[in-house]
Amino acid sequence: MAYYRRFDYPTPDPAILARLTEQQREMQERIILQKPDFDLKLIAGCDSSFIGEDTILSAFVLLTYPALELVEKVWHVGPVELPYIPGFLAFREAPNLLKAYEKLQQKPDLIMVDGHGISHPRRLGIATHVGLHLNKPTMGVAKKVLVGKYKEPEVTKGSVSPLVYKDEIIANVLRTKDNVKPVFVSPGHLMDLESATSIAMACTTKYKLPEPTRLADHYAAVFKQEVK
DNA sequence: GCGACAG
DNA sequence: ATCTTGTCGC
Numbered sequence: 235m236a237y238y239r240r241f242d243y244p245t246p247d248p249a250i251l252a253r254l255t256e257q258q259r260e261m262q263e264r265i266i267l268q269k270p271d272f273d274l275k276l277i278a279g280c281d282s283s284f285i286g287e288d289t290i291l292s293a294f295v296l297l298t299y300p301a302l303e304l305v306e307k308v309w310h311v312g313p314v315e316l317p318y319i320p321g322f323l324a325f326r327e328a329p330n331l332l333k334a335y336e337k338l339q340q341k342p343d344l345i346m347v348d349g350h351g352i353s354h355p356r357r358l359g360i361a362t363h364v365g366l367h368l369n370k371p372t373m374g375v376a377k378k379v380l381v382g383k384y385k386e387p388e389v390t391k392g393s394v395s396p397l398v399y400k401d402e403i404i405a406n407v408l409r410t411k412d413n414v415k416p417v418f419v420s421p422g423h424l425m426d427l428e429s430a431t432s433i434a435m436a437c438t439t440k441y442k443l444p445e446p447t448r449l450a451d452h453y454a455a456v457f458k459q460e461v462k
Numbered sequence: 463g464c465g466a467c468a469g
Numbered sequence: 470a471t472c473t474t475g476t477c478g479c
Binding site for chain 1: 469
């Protein structure tokens, strides 16, 4: 079987990739990056985990802000259509993520997504993709870089360093815990880099991951066990 | 042409 | 993402 670059993923149909790339280019025109005008009271976090090869479980948690108390947690299981392809993660995971979102009784003012926002080759990381679909403020918190270069931030919590791509700052590399690998914070949609960075920091307690993402991660694992 | 590559 | 034990350091 043919493989995609150095990964063990089947080579996707070039025609399909061309279509998805075009779709991202169209969506790119609708991205709005600005200081959010909301009064942040409820913030959501989401994450997905896989159950087998082509079945995904997505979880959403809803927290109060700035107290960060859990008020709701939901999940949804469904099939995935595409293999993982760097740059096209949203087409694989967003559909199921959105179905889980619909199950929330209350809707958040902002959604923190695990993955990148505009720190993507075409500015369409999963956080931006989801924000455009819901017309809702979103921001991304990723554990690894996708594109861009940066200098390692100082090892103390709170240190930041810009992630630069094509002469533009597309994210902030944020140290959320002393001597622990930093996270990459970027605006998704209806959001700006500065706000995203300060909110990520405000949501960080004693762990590396900001609470919305950390709890979504946690419950995704818990729900996964219950489903099995 | 050779690497790099979210989850 | 996922497969997986012990181990080093704060």
